[in-house]
Amino acid sequence: MSWMLGLDLTAYWATTTIKVLVVLSLIPAGAIILGYVFLLKMMSWMQSRMGPMEAGPRGSLQLVADGVKFMQKEDIFPARADRFVFAAAPIVVLMSTFLLYIVIPAGPRLIVEDLDTGIFFALAVSSLSVLGILMAGWSSANKYSLIGALRAAGQLIAYELPLVLAVVGVVVQAGTMSLQGIVHAQADGEIFGTGLIGNPYILTQFVGFVVFLAAAQAELTQTPFDMPVAESELVAGYMTEYTGFRFLFFFMGEFGTAFAFSAIGATLFLGGWYVPGVEGTLADILGPFVLGAKIMSIAFLIFWIRFSYPRFREDQLQAFAWKYLIPISLVNIMVTGILKVVL
Template structure:
């Protein structure tokens, strides 16, 4: 995007532009997710209206909630490791901002274009586990410690099927670059016809399903909310947090849902693009400049569609037992994802 501007922007200006863009790309969708799904969709599913007082139809309720949490006292347990206790929510939220770095929003609308973008997001996505463990251990609370240990076991178990689910996409696209994956889907053809491109959800449907299940587990949302489990662990690793630090965990939860949905849209739904045949484009260099404006809107629409599915499952599913959760990952998802990789590799060689 920066290269298309008529004026030369210094490096410090580009850095500010990227920081502001990153804040908008993470926080704005997170706010939309909270309002649309947590405040409204869940309310309608339970035959109630949800927040209605703050702003039109309760649209300002999120700002009221943020203001409330900013005014609350920041309490720390006497026996807590104060330094690690304070760092934990920062680590969890920072991992979300680092994830958005590799998401392409248009032909030139991206923060960075890494050749190993898939590897990067899989690696950075694991950083949040460290933050959760830090929160559980440093709180000097047995419920927090149990929640942190549950989270570590769960996230390790479900990261493997997530990695294997993305491997099928990488094999089919022949690249780990997310921009290349977008182009491969929108320049692809189905039986010689390019009117729909070739979104990988059609050929990697099993991988898409596994990826979305793993995302649900990574977010520690029902039916995979054992690390929090209010009826058992109060609030798990967040039990001792209050005020702004609790708010950071809250923001990270919904912001991460949006970022993972962005990544799933890029890898399985064609990302920011539309089938290139519609406009006679043959490659990325032919794409018109206006896709840098329309592309983010297309990608955001797909993201909200996937978050709708994530939240629907969250609001309507009972919690797994710990043994069921681990068994589902190790005895079902991982063998299924390995089979998907094997079939994809065979078909790639044959065709």
């Protein structure tokens, strides 16, 4: 079969296995880091309390302990649930998270697969999770789950559009959809008459960045947009009937996607792994750390907003998407296009 693939088959499977294992460990690791640093600790400090302190140094192993606890929980399928769909729903959500990581570059060579459709693929795959959420809500045979799932579907499709349209500005500027290409376009760019720091698109696409951040917040169902899982109204929304590991999959999906979206935001608007003046192998070594720092700053913004604002009402939520974000991003595309052609 190696002639069909046109390359050394052993090497292909070796690298692919390594990539799969790296991403497999990256998703729980990313979820635990974001969960610990922001959800547990930062929120506690903002509310003048300590947060978890017992498990591990300063409570750093709290989420690992939670994971072990989930492992020992009984696996419950509600009597009236559609068993097959009920079991498949968390897999669909987790798969959408998993596929997101394929196109995110962490260095000149540190990327699973540099697809030409890069960012388009990422946006398409991320919207798969809506399907999993609807499946979970419908199959649970529970009113809370169903209402939560319908709210989630309405919200996710409304904010899908600003998310996609905000990215178009970056694609126009870079002239490519490949995320690796977008990083290089920013690295080679010039702004204020100097190419010293390249051209991070947050400077020229600031409107796009703000729209992207707002839409990402809604896609991740973080607090101002947390109608679908509103604890005070719907218990846990579409996750109400899930126990143990199956619940954990939704949690991992949520925070793993938050990590991936922060990485995509960092790549599109903050220059990704690029460090001025560093090339070749050194960039491969430094890249993940630089990208990691940028991921944490974007995630900080997302969680800062999460802890600061009260929940939107359903009509405010739809109006915000349709009356503000979508028109703004359409104007942003036209202005970017005009400037690209004229300049």
